[in-house]
Amino acid sequence: MVVLGIDAHKRSHTVVVVDDNGRKLGERTLGTTTADHLALLTWAEKFGSERLWAVEDCRHLSRRLERDLLGAAERIVRVPPKMMAQVRDSARSYGKSDPIDALAVARAALREPDLPTAHLDGPAREVRLLAGHRDDLVAERTRTVNRLRWHLHELDPGWEPAARSLWRPKNLSAITERLAGLDGLVARLARTHVDRCRDLTSQIRELDRELELLVTRLAPTLVALCGCATLTAAKIIGETAGVERFRSRHAFARHNGTAPVPVWSSNRHSFRLSRTGNRQLNAAIHRIAITQAHYHPQARELLQRRRAGGDTKAESIRVLKRRLSDVVYRALLADLDRISQPQQVADAAA
Template sequence: MMVIGIDAHKRTHTAVSADELGRKLSTKTVGTTSTDHLALLKWARAQPDPERLWALEDCRNMTRRLESDLIAAGERVVRVPPKLMAHARDSARTYGKSDPIDALAIARAALREPDLPVARLDGVERELRLLVDHREDLVAERTRVIARLRWHLHELDPGWLPPGKLERASAYDRVAAHLAQFDEFVARLAMTLIHHCRRLTVEIDELAGEIGERVQQIAPSLLAIVGCAALTAAKIIGETAGVDRFRSKDAFARHNGSAPLPVWSSNRARHRLSRTGNRQLNAALHRIALTQARCHPGARALLAKRKAKGDGGMEALRILKRRLSDVVYHAMIADLDHRSAETPTAA
């Protein structure tokens, strides 16, 4: 079997084909339009080996169109995490860094790891991810605006303490009433920032409502997990990008970084917290774990049991997150089965 590794950029895609032993066969560089992708496909089909696998570095903003075109043409495509590609490049005998070197490293990583996530056409998961990312961008922008507003308020009246949280309409009303007594240029700028914050808050709330409605329709089992609210569920769905692409709950745990890493030699088996995997998914699991540690009897009992055995707080929390990863996986599988059952089959 031939593996074609792709090093993707905004303007070009570099492809390197390799045989089953990882030996470089040929190289092709094309643009990033669908017409360019057709030329890349013709080049691949002209190779001597008819059986091929496309390996793309998992950077979906760069490779989404290429993935869609290849899948529509009936090709097999897998996604290679950047860390695997980096390790494959470092272990090669070729020094330096270039697009062909990176593409060959991606192909070799795909050969070395036979169970990589399979790419597929985008669905509701991508729409949720875009909505969540857009909301997070607006929240970050509002945070920056509030920081500038606080400096203007301090300049106008250092003795006046603004409300602790400037993300609410009532807080904006109090600040606006305070600024009304000043007739200065800085006060006018501060009022402009308040209007900007109001608009951002309205957009953020509207997005949160839309996200909540979508999640309620497609992920009721995920929402039923204690500590998993709509925004957390949307983050999990968007970052997972299709739970059915993972062969098991253990593969999903490895992907989200909740699977422990072995760190031992000799006769004593020992594991530690993993710093690998999708950190956005890991953060979502962490939020659920912290909530359950406060109010869920089962989680509290597990933490108490682990601490009684000598585990530290973070080690006990790691074990809870690993259990939660399995719970989240099974909930997403249940939601997927429910959606599949509701989808009418063609006659």
């Protein structure tokens, strides 16, 4: 078997072929269109029919390539960039280039047999795109509100609008009334920012309604968890990108950064908070943990028990997050089974 490591970029892909011992057999750089990918498949056939494609996990760069290869019934695994960098640093060669990176991707795929396999994008990508677009709109609205505040301060330093609520319709209407009798450039810019805040708020609310319908349909078990509202569930679904690609709850915990890191020697065993993993997914689980620490009886009991046993507040929250990672993993599996059952019945009927 040969492994074809791919270093993906916006305008080009570099491919390096290695055998099962990691020896380099060939190299090629080509474009990123579907025609280029078909030419790549033709070139790869000369190395044999038993092959595995290894792609650096940068899906915004490799999505079209993966789609074309999967359409041709090829096997693809995704190599995390950090793992590829570690292999490159341990090699005998120096420097960094596209062929060196592609070779490191291929050798990392040989070294790690349980890498996640690539599959065609599904509803999880739609949720991720919608949630990401909403985050962009919220950030833009925040910048607009900050500029509006400075203009209002310049017009009337003694007037201080309500904090953290300037985007609300009633507050924007009150500002519009105060700006009605003012002339000049600053007042005109302030009115422009008010209109922009209204427009952004309308778009954000429309996205909220769309996300609520989509997330409720895809993951009702996840949304039913205490502390997991629509936006948190959307972030979990989008960043997980298919729970079936994780072989166990432990692999999922390692991916989201809730798995503890051992930092001990000799007789004293201790662990610390992990700073690795998907930080967006970790933040979503952290929000659930903080909410359950206030409102969920079993979570409160766990935290009290850990604090009584000598854990600090941060250590007890870390333990709760690790437990919640398993709960989220089971909820995602339950939702996946619920969605797949009707499809299996339809396939059996056909």
